[in-house]
Amino acid sequence: MPAPSRPASLFRLDGSAAETDLLTPLSPEQISADRPVDLPGTRGRLVAGAFRTEAPQWLQHAEALGGGPLDLPSTLPFAVLLVPRPPWTYAVTWGAGHLVLNDEHVEQGFGLRFGIRRLDPFDLGLVASAALDISARATQVSIPGGGDLSAFRLEPYGDLVHRLAGSADLTDLTYGRVTGKRYRIRVGTSLWAPLAKDPEAFLADLDAVGAVVDEPDEDSALRFISQTRPMDRHHPLVPELERQLAEALGGSDALGLAWPSSAANDAENAGSFRITGLGPGGPIHVPGRLELEHLTTRLGGIPVERRLKALRAGRITTCADEAGTEPTGAPLPAARWLVFETTVEHTRYVYHQSRWYRIGETYVAQMRDQVRDLLARKHVWPEVTWKPSGQPDDEHRYCQRVAALAPGYLCLDKDFASTPLHPRFELCDLLGPGDELIHVKWLGRATAASHLYTQALVSAEALHDEPEALAQLADKVSTLDRGRVLGGAPDTVVLAAAGRAWNVDELFTLSQVALLRLDRAVRSLRATLKFADIPHTAKQRHRRGGG
Structure with a gap:
């Protein structure tokens, strides 16, 4: 037949x-x-x-x-x-x-x-x-x-x-x-x-x-x-979503900064950033870290109806030096450096890597419940207040203060390790008294947490999979604290944040996605993820990055 x-x-x-x-x-x-x-x-x-x-x-x-x-x-x-x-x-x-x-x-x-x-x-x-x-x-x-x-x-x-x-x-x-x-x-x-x-x-x-x-x-x-x-670019809702994005480009809590996938490593280690083509006013040189305000200050001065065109014309280049003369990667569209979220008729929409995504509300609610439970795992932080200095090495200064004032804490910030799989990375910013791997970040924006997750995962994987990483950590510990012996591979990873508390309501949907991923990865490495809220004083707002 x-x-x-x-x-x-x-x-x-x-x-x-x-x-x-x-x-x-x-x-x-x-x-x-x-x-x-x-x-x-x-x-x-x-x-x-x-x-x-x-x-x-x-x-x-x-x-x-x-x-x-x-x-x-x-x-x-x-x-x-x-x-x-x-x-x-x-x-x-x-x-x-x-x-x-x-x-x-x-x-x-x-x-x-x-x-x-x-x-x-x-x-x-x-x-x-x-x-x-x-x-x-x-x-x-x-x-x-x-x-x-x-x-x-x-x-x-x-x-x-x-x-x-x-x-x-x-x-x-x-x-x-x-x-x-x-x-x-x-x-x-x-x-x-x-x-x-x-x-x-x-x-x-x-x-x-x-x-x-x-x-x-x-x-x-x-x-x-x-x-x-992912949404089709011709979806009938896209014009409304892009109208909301254009308004947010002038400055909004729904807007955040996120490294493009192809530039994540260069951005984390950049000495400066160069922004070109972002509306009138010429190039922008950003020494130190790139902040959302470097983009929104320029875009906020452009009429709303022309902001998206300006954003898509803009390019951001990572540079190894603070002077912005040694590019480490190709100029990437400025739109790929932003993330934006909005809700329309009980459905969450996310703008990420220059594309729109639809995320069901039931899905978001389930995820928030899991993240809320995860954030309840607390690491008790020493009473050392982070007082922002406004300097590019502010984080390093704070880590040094914790190590000097809190017994058992060692500062390893900027003390890089190197292995065949990870040529240059930080094992942690601080090592706790119980050999906790502590990664420290000022979270001025919710999306900044994503970079902290990346740092923590690279370190945990290296220490679990590469004997060279564990040997280097042991050597650094004995050098900083003579007589102290590392008790094997650390089994606790701590994310310590200032600028905002670890609260599910203050994390972008994509940051929650990444956090659940990190927790699953850390558990597979036989370690536990914990969270610390750093006591801090608020940063004074000031304009950064010249035009």
């Missing part, structure tokens, strides 16, 4: 857009067929052809090393079938057909929504995700024989899943009804699954897929995947 279905890639497009706008422009020589297709009760459109490529740019290099000429021009055949099913238009693609679709009208995450409702969480083959935090790390884990969800070690909060593959229940589709079997599908923006060959059954399959995607997901073990999603 011939198979009733064949696998193909299925996309869902905006049904209100003109059919001519759904596909990218194609030249006549690329098209071999463009014709209407009569289906039961509707009319579709089939476009087929091929992309012809000339010799690739690397051909000359390959010929030189390979000992002779190579004939490598090629063609990429494609076919796309557009099928109106109001309020959507479905697109079935074969070959390179996905390259023909106009991405502006493709529903992002359509396939994922089907997968969340029909994939077997005990038989997944692939999970691809990215971290929604300052690291923005991307991972792809494959288990050829299939595994349950726990085998992929997804974080319960902050993992942005964008592709899945695995065994699925397809009883809604012709394939499942006829064969009674499951099928290994792939989902992301599209759904790769068997679709019926018979025209009437094919349309029934499209309608069945749409019904699955639009049904509730309360009973799915994978529903957490849909709690955090």
Whole structure:
């Protein structure tokens, strides 16, 4: 008996857009067929052809090393079938057909929504995700024989899943009804699954897929995947979100500073920053640490309707020296250095790494409960008040004071360690009397906590995984306090903050995501995360960074 279905890639497009706008422009020589297709009760459109490529740019290099000429021009055949099913238009693609679709009208995450409702969480083959935090790390884990969800070690909060593959229940589709079997599908923006060959059954399959995607997901073990999603740049809510962002750029508690993933290390160790192209007024030189006010002071002087354009034109460069003459990285868009949060109709929206994300309110509430419990783990701090001096080495001065006034505390701030995996890092700012690894930061803004998390994680991993790190810590301890012997790898990591208390209400959503990640990582290293509130006097506000 011939198979009733064949696998193909299925996309869902905006049904209100003109059919001519759904596909990218194609030249006549690329098209071999463009014709209407009569289906039961509707009319579709089939476009087929091929992309012809000339010799690739690397051909000359390959010929030189390979000992002779190579004939490598090629063609990429494609076919796309557009099928109106109001309020959507479905697109079935074969070959390179996905390259023909106009991405502006493709529903992002359509396939994922089907997968969340029909994939077997005990038989997944692939999970691809990215971290929604300052690291923005991307991972792809494959288990050829299939595994349950726990085998992929997804974080319960902050993992942005964008592709899945695995065994699925397809009883809604012709394939499942006829064969009674499951099928290994792939989902992301599209759904790769068997679709019926018979025209009437094919349309029934499209309608069945749409019904699955639009049904509730309360009973799915994978529903957490849909709690955090990137927004399409053409989402109807984006103009309102960007209006709120533009207003906040003049200065707002909902706005924060966050290092771009590609510049996190350079930013942490920068001697200065150079800001260019950020509206009128010329370059801005920032010695020491970059603060949010360096951006909002300039942007606040620009009319609200022009702030976003100025932000996107601005560039920030990290420099090794305080004079700003030794760049350590490429200039990055200023928009990638900011994070912004707002709530619209009980849903949280986050602007991060130049992109908008939607975070469900239930998800936020669950996360806040966990963070509140986590912050209850307190480390008692000595009565040494941090009085800001306004100097770039303010943190170092405070650590030295604690070490001088509080018995058992040793200052290791700016005393760098080096290992094969971590060429230059701080083991801690202070070592406590019980060998606690203490990381100290003035949290002028909630987002500053993310940098503290990074420092703590690098140290904990190095001390757990690299004998050189533990040996260097022991040597530093015995040098600072003769006769004191480090009692093995420290099992307590303390985050000590001044400027604001450790309070869930004062942490950005992304900072909460990162904190839960850190706690899970520290526990996997057989250590405990604790928190300390440093007594302090408020900083005096003053304008920093010249124009």
